[in-house]
Amino acid sequence: MTPNEKNIVRATWQKIVPIADTAVDLFYDKLFEIDPELRPLFENVDMGAQKKKLLQALAMTVAQLDALEVLAPQLAELGRRHAAYGVQNEHYDSVGAALWWTLEQGLGDDWNTETAQAWTAAYTLVAETMKSAANTDGNRPSNAQRTAA
Numbered sequence: 001m002t003p004n005e006k007n008i009v010r011a012t013w014q015k016i017v018p019i020a021d022t023a024v025d026l027f028y029d030k031l032f033e034i035d036p037e038l039r040p041l042f043e044n045v046d047m048g049a050q051k052k053k054l055l056q057a058l059a060m061t062v063a064q065l066d067a068l069e070v071l072a073p074q075l076a077e078l079g080r081r082h083a084a085y086g087v088q089n090e091h092y093d094s095v096g097a098a099l100w101w102t103l104e105q106g107l108g109d110d111w112n113t114e115t116a117q118a119w120t121a122a123y124t125l126v127a128e129t130m131k132s133a134a135n136t137d138g139n140r141p142s143n144a145q146r147t148a149a
């Protein structure tokens with residue numbers, strides 16, 4: 001990410017913070033609308049707690065954009081846990097689309113080509129770091145294990 005992209009993400013995140021509870025509700029509604037097949041993954045999940053955890057993860061990411069050496073291992077660990085939850089690579093595209101839509105709603109006039117590009121760069125960084133850690137041998141249950149479970 002360029003310094004300008006990081007600045008845009010930090011500045012626009014500050015505008016999301018006061019409306020974060022509403023934004024995260026909209027995000028999950030949109031996510032399940034885009035990809036209803038994801039619902040079962042959250043069947044036994046406390047969504048109230050989950051929404052807080054997602055916001056914390058995003059806040060951590062935004063706060064550490066200049067400390068990739070700290071951020072990347074945390075995202076890798078998060079990605080490995082997601083493999084265990086049954087999350088597949090393509091699910092990250094649905095999450096990215098729901099995030100994009102939510103930011104567009106939340107930021108209103110501040111959502112423009114430059115903002116969209118900056119957030120795409122940030123989300124790509126997060127998703128690629130999580131996916132590559134999740135896809136490392138040994139982290140994803142094999143199909144055989146999944147069928148057996």
Ligand code: HEM
Pocket residue numbers: 038041042045050053054057058078081082085087088091092093095126127130
């Ligand atoms: C790329 C950005 C993502 C971020 C920042 C993120 C963040 C988180 C966090 C912080 C948790 C709490 C549990 C933990 O820390 O391990 C969590 C749980 C979860 N996430 Fe994600 N996540 C992302 C992508 C996804 C995707 C693509 C899916 C696919 C649907 C997903 C599905 C889940 C599920 C099902 C849980 C609940 C696990 C459980 O409690 O059983 N996440 N996520």
